Amino acid sequence: MAEHESGDLQLVGLSKRFGEFTAVHPLDLTIPEGSFFALLGPSGCGKTTTLRMVAGLEEPTDGRILIGDTDITHARAYQRNVNTVFQSYALFPHMSVLDNVAFGLRRKKDKDAKRKAQEALDLVQLGHTAAKRPNQLSGGMQQRVALARALVNRPDVLLLDEPLGALDLKLRRQMQIELKRIQQEVGLTFIHVTHDQEEAMTMADRIAVMNGGHLEQLADPTTLYEKPTSTFVANFLGQSNLLRARVTGSAGEGLARADVQGNEVVIDAAKVPDGLTDVWVGVRPEKLTLGESGGRNRLHGTVVDASFTGVATQYLVRTAAGADVVVVQQNDGSARAAVNENVTLSWEPGREFVLDAAQDDHAGMDEVA
Amino acid sequence: MRWLRRHLLVIVAILVLVYMLIPNAVVAVFSFNNPVGRYNYTWQEFSVDAWTNPCGAQGICDSLGLSLRIGLVASLTATALGTMIAFALGRYRFRGRSGTNLLIFMPMATPEVVMGSSLLTLFLMIGLPSGQLAVTIAHIMFCISFVVVAVKARVATLDPRLEEAAADLGSTPVQTFLRVTFPLAFPGILAGALLAFSLSFDDYIITNFNASPSSITFPMYVWGAAQRGAPVQVNVIGTMMFLIALVVVVAGQLLTARRDRARS
Ligand SMILES: Nc1ncnc2c1ncn2[C@@H]1O[C@H](COP(=O)(O)OP(=O)(O)OP(=O)(O)O)[C@@H](O)[C@H]1O
Numbered sequence: 011m012a013e014h015e016s017g018d019l020q021l022v023g024l025s026k027r028f029g030e031f032t033a034v035h036p037l038d039l040t041i042p043e044g045s046f047f048a049l050l051g052p053s054g055c056g057k058t059t060t061l062r063m064v065a066g067l068e069e070p071t072d073g074r075i076l077i078g079d080t081d082i083t084h085a086r087a088y089q090r091n092v093n094t095v096f097q098s099y100a101l102f103p104h105m106s107v108l109d110n111v112a113f114g115l116r117r118k119k120d121k122d123a124k125r126k127a128q129e130a131l132d133l134v135q136l137g138h139t140a141a142k143r144p145n146q147l148s149g150g151m152q153q154r155v156a157l158a159r160a161l162v163n164r165p166d167v168l169l170l171d172e173p174l175g176a177l178d179l180k181l182r183r184q185m186q187i188e189l190k191r192i193q194q195e196v197g198l199t200f201i202h203v204t205h206d207q208e209e210a211m212t213m214a215d216r217i218a219v220m221n222g223g224h225l226e227q228l229a230d231p232t233t234l235y236e237k238p239t240s241t242f243v244a245n246f247l248g249q250s251n252l253l254r255a256r257v258t259g260s261a262g263e264g265l266a267r268a269d270v271q272g273n274e275v276v277i278d279a280a281k282v283p284d285g286l287t288d289v290w291v292g293v294r295p296e297k298l299t300l301g302e303s304g305g306r307n308r309l310h311g312t313v314v315d316a317s318f319t320g321v322a323t324q325y326l327v328r329t330a331a332g333a334d335v336v337v338v339q340q341n342d343g344s345a346r347a348a349v350n351e352n353v354t355l356s357w358e359p360g361r362e363f364v365l366d367a368a369q370d371d372h373a374g375m376d377e378v379a
Numbered sequence: 380m381r382w383l384r385r386h387l388l389v390i391v392a393i394l395v396l397v398y399m400l401i402p403n404a405v406v407a408v409f410s411f412n413n414p415v416g417r418y419n420y421t422w423q424e425f426s427v428d429a430w431t432n433p434c435g436a437q438g439i440c441d442s443l444g445l446s447l448r449i450g451l452v453a454s455l456t457a458t459a460l461g462t463m464i465a466f467a468l469g470r471y472r473f474r475g476r477s478g479t480n481l482l483i484f485m486p487m488a489t490p491e492v493v494m495g496s497s498l499l500t501l502f503l504m505i506g507l508p509s510g511q512l513a514v515t516i517a518h519i520m521f522c523i524s525f526v527v528v529a530v531k532a533r534v535a536t537l538d539p540r541l542e543e544a545a546a547d548l549g550s551t552p553v554q555t556f557l558r559v560t561f562p563l564a565f566p567g568i569l570a571g572a573l574l575a576f577s578l579s580f581d582d583y584i585i586t587n588f589n590a591s592p593s594s595i596t597f598p599m600y601v602w603g604a605a606q607r608g609a610p611v612q613v614n615v616i617g618t619m620m621f622l623i624a625l626v627v628v629v630a631g632q633l634l635t636a637r638r639d640r641a642r643s
């Protein structure tokens with residue numbers, strides 16, 4: 011339905027300091043028009059601050075914000091064609107739900123405000139609540155009203171600040187699908203802030219991972235998961251086994267030889283950062299197989315813990331060198347290992363990722379919200 | 380015994396209410412008296428003379444009119460000024476903020492006699508004659524404090540994010556104030572205005588210091604009349620004021636109740 015021409019949103023060296031404290035370090039981001047973009051990171055990493063700068067509610071310390079070719083860095087909030095769904099909804103308590111949704115249109119003197127607002131309410135399946143007051147609705151309904159109130163203005167960019175934070179898990183999943191559907195239907199640029207990695211992965215076309223006011227990595231969900239470029243991203247998105255390794259030479263066919271705690275393995279040479287020999291070899295738990303059928307690379311250890319989750323069993327295996335490795339085995343009928351059993355772990359070369367050993371292997375671990 | 384225990388709270392509440400309302404009841408009853416002599420303290424016989432001719436006592440309606448006029452001007456001015464001060468204090472950090480906070484409380488804590496006399500001194504010094512203008516200025520002065528307190532309490536509960544949301548939706552600062560901030564702060568502003576009006580209307584001490592013989596307010600008239608002998612009309616007007624206040628309060632309650640019911 012939407013033929014919306016506005017252009018990409020560009021942040022150029024955008025930064026924000028509060029006194030001595032730097033909440034956002036110079037940030038360069040291009041958010042393609044019409045994309046579903048997620049801003050992901052632990053609490054306090056500067057997501058809301060970034061969003062508020064785009065909305066015009068916070069004055070950037072430095073840098074520029076552009077939509078297409080228009081520089082909006084110094085435009086006031088009410089002059090920008092950008093709308094926000096606030097973390098706390100911020101619905102006007104003294105107005106009916108319909109008046110809330112029509113608020114933006116009426117400021118633009120839209121003659122059709124009422125009808126469009128009603129349509130927007132129908133879109134979020136709340137048409138029947140038009141005459142009610144916001145405080146008569148449940149949290150999930152209020153969230154949808156806030157969404158309708160922002161959407162109805164057809165902004166160049168729609169900013170969503172953890173809009174699903176207050177919802178229970180089931181409603182949240184439902185709303186995630188709903189949001190994605192609406193975004194595809196109206197074709198607006200969405201910037202969705204969240205600290206829920208699963209939410210970001212299921213919804214977004216592209217994800218920017220932030221940490222401590224810095225951009226850690228910008229990529230699509232698959233790349234982020236399969237090829238994290240830092241230990242922070244590796245740990246923050248899903249689980250990772252980071253094994254200390256030393257690259258010892260070439261193994262031919264684009265593979266490199268590496269020593270992992272006395273076990274020789276081969277890894278994808280292209281993944282080794284240029285000129286490094288001390289590295290972390292990262293393997294996701296589901297890429298490891300209990301037994302020798304998983305591939306050429308082998309590790310040996312003892313099962314320390316096994317927890318059955320229904321679709322899978324998660325094992326904690328301690329290697330001879332004392333490293334703890336997490337393995338997830340699908341409940342596909344294959345033999346299960348018992349605690350204290352000695353096991354072999356295997357994986358196929360190329361299913362790992364490789365990071366500089368100078369990075370902290372615990373980065374991002376405790377920060378999963 | 381058990382009955383008493385169960386209903387004790389209600390009984391006490393009724394007794395307190397009766398205690399508070401007896402003066403009003405007495406005033407109302409004696410507004411139908413037909414006294415002999417100058418004093419309306421003993422019941423003689425039933426009469427509606429005073430009710431059919433409330434302005435019958437000399438000067439009473441002039442003083443009532445003056446009090447209403449002063450009350451209106453003072454409460455409106457104090458509400459406008461006080462609201463602005465309340466927003467400044469509640470919303471912004473600036474140098475001298477805590478000092479202002481303290482000074483705003485001073486008029487409420489100062490004994491009226493002190494305030495009345497010092498205001499008179501001030502007015503004499505700057506050459507402002509006693510009279511209606513001086514009284515109005517004095518009333519505005521002490522009403523502001525009460526308005527500030529009432530409005531500030533309301534401003535503190537306002538979520539600043541609502542204003543951000545309004546700006547985000549394209550409303551200019553002026554529109555945001557008119558459509559979001561003001562409606563939300565209105566109950567506090569109204570409460571402040573009503574309080575200011577009633578304080579101005581029944582102030583005696585400060586008024587007495589700054590009034591002139593040509594500016595006798597209603598409380599001053601009643602006081603003077605009480606010494607010379609009180610006409611029944613004083614009771615009539617007192618009762619009317621009570622009834623008007625009662626009607627306003629009850630109507631307000633009914634309106635809120637109906638709106639709440641309509642919403643659910
Ligand atoms: N007005 C402010 N004054 C001072 N510091 C601030 C202000 N706003 C934010 N900060 C600081 O900036 C940092 C980033 O805050 P921000 O709200 O952007 O985090 P966030 O990523 O949105 O976190 P969360 O997931 O908890 O919402 C925090 O450390 C916060 O304390």
Ligand SMILES: [Mg+2]
Pocket residue numbers: 057058059097171
């Ligand atoms: Mg936030």
